[in-house]
Each structure stands twice: as structure tokens, then as C-alpha cells.
Amino acid sequence: METIKECETLCQDAKFISVLNEARGQVGAEIRAASSGAGYDRIRANRSMGLVISRNGKGGYKYSRVGTNVMNANECNSNNGLICNFIAIKNDPDAVAVLVGAPPNVRLESFNSVHFMNTYKRLSLRSERPVFVMGTGTNAIGTFHVTDGDTVTRVR
Amino acid sequence: MLKFYKFSIFLAILLNSTACMAKQDKNYNIHTSVVHVLSAPEQYYDKNILIDGFFVGYAENNLYFSSEHAEHMLRAMGVNVLDDTEENSLSFSSCNGEWVEMWGTYISAVDQQVSYFKGRLVVDEVIIHKTGKTCWKRTEKSRLKD
Numbered sequence: 001m002e003t004i005k006e007c008e009t010l011c012q013d014a015k016f017i018s019v020l021n022e023a024r025g026q027v028g029a030e031i032r033a034a035s036s037g038a039g040y041d042r043i044r045a046n047r048s049m050g051l052v053i054s055r056n057g058k059g060g061y062k063y064s065r066v067g068t069n070v071m072n073a074n075e076c077n078s079n080n081g082l083i084c085n086f087i088a089i090k091n092d093p094d095a096v097a098v099l100v101g102a103p104p105n106v107r108l109e110s111f112n113s114v115h116f117m118n119t120y121k122r123l124s125l126r127s128e129r130p131v132f133v134m135g136t137g138t139n140a141i142g143t144f145h146v147t148d149g150d151t152v153t154r155v156r
Numbered sequence: 157m158l159k160f161y162k163f164s165i166f167l168a169i170l171l172n173s174t175a176c177m178a179k180q181d182k183n184y185n186i187h188t189s190v191v192h193v194l195s196a197p198e199q200y201y202d203k204n205i206l207i208d209g210f211f212v213g214y215a216e217n218n219l220y221f222s223s224e225h226a227e228h229m230l231r232a233m234g235v236n237v238l239d240d241t242e243e244n245s246l247s248f249s250s251c252n253g254e255w256v257e258m259w260g261t262y263i264s265a266v267d268q269q270v271s272y273f274k275g276r277l278v279v280d281e282v283i284i285h286k287t288g289k290t291c292w293k294r295t296e297k298s299r300l301k302d
Contacts, residue, residue: 071216119216
């Protein structure tokens with residue numbers, strides 16, 4: 001199987017891919033819900049959201065709560081489930097990757113723009129982790145990109 | 157016939173003045189800056205404001221304090237701008253990458269579990285400083301304000 005340069009060893013790990021796919025469903029559902037219908041909310045409507053995938057200490061992976069803070073290379077490090085203590089993703093030794101969903105009004109054409117991809121490249125550089133970007137809008141739904149801060153590859 | 161014309165002109169003037177009054181109902185009388193909004197967001201909640209900054213769209217719409225902050229995408233020094241148009245028209249407008257003046261309503265958007273940002277700007281109109289021309293204007297009412 002051909003390896004993906006941006007996440008060489010990580011993307012070979014079946015457990016990681018399994019959690020990544022599960023997390024994609026979670027991010028997609030929350031983004032769509034926040035931008036339409038009864039779930040429309042003022043914090044998250046038409047905004048990029050994401051989560052952090054990290055090691056769970058049992059040889060597997062887990063993913064964090066979906067939020068907008070990921071775009072700023074921060075994650076909610078909540079110990080009691082109530083109060084967020086934001087920490088930089090790069091300072092979390094267990095964090096292995098970042099998954100971000102573009103808002104539904106971002107179409108496939110936007111993914112080709114230099115600025116758009118630079119946003120995620122920069123996020124990857126700041127978090128020092130590979131960033132997976134999924135589309136949720138017209139034509140973009142189902143698309144998946146990965147960047148290591150240097151290059152971007154469309155995975156599907 | 158002359159009476160009819162006079163009445164038509166009177167009616168047109170009346171309707172025009174009513175429309176102008178309706179437009180004037182919304183006052184953007186708070187002229188502020190990105191720094192003020194970031195430092196004391198609660199002062200601006202649900203208020204119509206005029207705010208200057210450097211706008212960058214595409215992946216996320218933010219009004220930055222300066223072009224340098226925008227270049228490095230330092231979101232902590234920017235106000236998030238809601239583009240709730242279906243076609244993402246604000247992001248793709250000529251306002252992108254320009255110093256602009258935004259007219260809109262700053263709404264509270266606070267949930268510590270989700271984001272540490274305190275609010276968003278629901279923008280009505282954007283004017284480019286360089287040309288003084290409107291580069292984007294809301295055509296549909298936002299779901300997030302009255």
C-alpha cells in the first residue's frame with residue numbers, strides 16, 4: 001500500500017484509522033447540526049471545528065471534545081468534565097493528530113486555494129502534529145486532506 | 157390627470173422617506189476597534205458597532221487587528237466574523253485581504269467548553285478603506301439577531 005507522506009507511520013496504524021473514521025463522523029455531525037435546523041447556534045454556526053486524537057494509554061487512541069479552539073492549536077484539557085483548561089496541542093505528549101472540519105458553506109473549490117490550505121498548514125506547524133481536514137459543504141463532503149505543515153495531500 | 161400625477165409624486169416621496177426612516181432605525185453609533193472588543197467584549201454584546209481591521213476570509217472569517225496578525229493567523233488578535241450566507245459570499249468578496257470597516261452587531265458566543273472566544277460579529281455591511289466603497293452587504297436577515 002502506498003504510504004501518505006504527511007502521516008507515514010500513523011496512517012499505517014489500523015487502530016488510529018478506526019478512531020479517525022469514528023471522529024470524522026462526530027465532527028461532521030456536529031458541524032452540520034450547528035449550522036442548520038434546530039441545532040443552529042451562535043458559537044459554532046458556519047465555523048471550522050475540530051478535535052484532537054491522542055493515545056489513550058492502553059495502546060489505542062481516543063478523541064477529544066469537538067470545539068472551535070482547535071483552530072487556534074489549543075485543546076480543552078478538562079479533568080472534571082466541567083471546566084476547560086486550554087493547553088497548546090504541541091504541549092500534550094499524548095496528542096498524535098488534529099482533525100478539522102471545514103464549515104458547510106466552504107465548497108470544494110475553496111480547498112484548492114492557497115490561503116485556505118495555508119490555514120491548515122499553519123495549524124499543523126503550530127500544533128506540531130499532522131492535520132486532517134474534512135469537507136462538509138457542497139461537493140466537499142466526503143473529501144479528506146492531510147497536511148504536515150509542508151505539503152498537503154488529498155487522501156480521498 | 158394632473159391631480160393623479162401630484163398624488164403619485166407625493167406617494168413616492170412618502171414611501172421613500174419611510175424607507176429612509178426604517179434604515180435609520182439601526183444606528184451603528186459605537187465606533188470601536190478590535191482591541192477594545194477583545195478586551196471588553198461584554199460591553200459590546202448585542203450592540204450595533206462600526207469596527208476597523210484587516211479582514212481575512214476563506215477557511216475562517218476573522219477581522220484582525222493588523223495585517224501582520226492576519227499574516228500569522230493570530231486569531232487571539234482577531235474578531236470572528238459570521239458569514240452565514242449559503243454561498244460563503246463574504247469570504248469570496250473583494251473585502252478579503254483588505255483593510256475594512258465593518259458595520260454589524262456583536263453577539264455573545266460564550267461557552268467555555270467549546271471555545272475561549274467571547275463573541276462574533278454578525279456583519280451587515282463592509283466598506284474597503286482604500287476605496288471607500290461597499291464590498292459586501294447583507295441581503296438576507298441573519299438568524300442570529302433581530
